[in-house]
Amino acid sequence: MKRRNFLFTSALSAVLAVTVAACGNSGSPTAGEGGRRLVMATSADYPPYEFVDSASGSQEIIGFDVDIAEYITNELGYELEIQNIDFNGLIPALQANRADFVMAGMTPTEERKQNVDFSDIYYEAKNTIVSRQGSDLTTTESLNGKTVGVQLGSIQEGAAKEIQGANVKSLNRISEMIQELKAGRVDALIIEDTVASGFVANNPDLQFTEIPTAGEAGSAIAFPKGSELRDEFNTVLREMQQNGTMEELVNKWFGENSPAAGQEAAS
CATH class of the missing domain: 3.40.190.10 (Periplasmic binding protein-like II)
Incomplete structure (x- = not known):
């Protein structure tokens, strides 16, 4: 089960970006120099899913979702850029073609499915x-x-x-x-x-x-309606489940020695 239940809002406040980029209006992947570039929108305030690596001083956005996104885009031959947006602006960013996909531990609720398409569920918590x-x-x-x-x-x-x-x-x-x-x-x-x-x-x-689980649950990747990326991403997600990569990332980010320890949780 994941945090996130979309509220319709036009506030698209980009707080900070690992790399600032804008998607084209067609909804197709943005072309980068030397390759195809995908823009991932996230809300980097949610360790261990995604957070700013303040401990190292790099201010890089890291986390469980970031590792999954990097693995998938690498397998598919895309470059990856990440934008940090307040959570309630993520789906509007997809709808406005400002991002190719969203990873933010987002639950694929029926309400959200009216506005975006979702991948298979890749993780479920409580x-x-x-x-x-x-x-x-x-x-x-x-x-x-x-x-x-x-x-x-x-x-x-x-x-x-x-x-x-x-x-x-x-x-x-x-x-x-x-x-x-x-x-x-x-x-x-x-x-x-x-x-x-x-x-x-x-x-x-x-x-x-x-709290005992009730209702909709699980985290999935969100895409603009009709995006061809969903099927591509689903193929790699299934491979990650089968080859043990997903289990390794779960252990890395949710285990006792997670890199998220001591990050924003201490604030």
């Missing part, structure tokens, strides 16, 4: 409740009457709004949500387990509890 240590906020029922922080445009935002009596507070970035919780301005957060574990590991005053 939602959690993150709260301060010692609190009794460990079930959705316990959130009745509480203020619950979620990421704007996320699938967790939709899930929180279904909790009876919960006062939902939507914020732009995960690190901002953590600060709101630590400051007592929200009582709890709903975050995906793989992301929550990193933040809790670096903030021992917090705890998280898994």
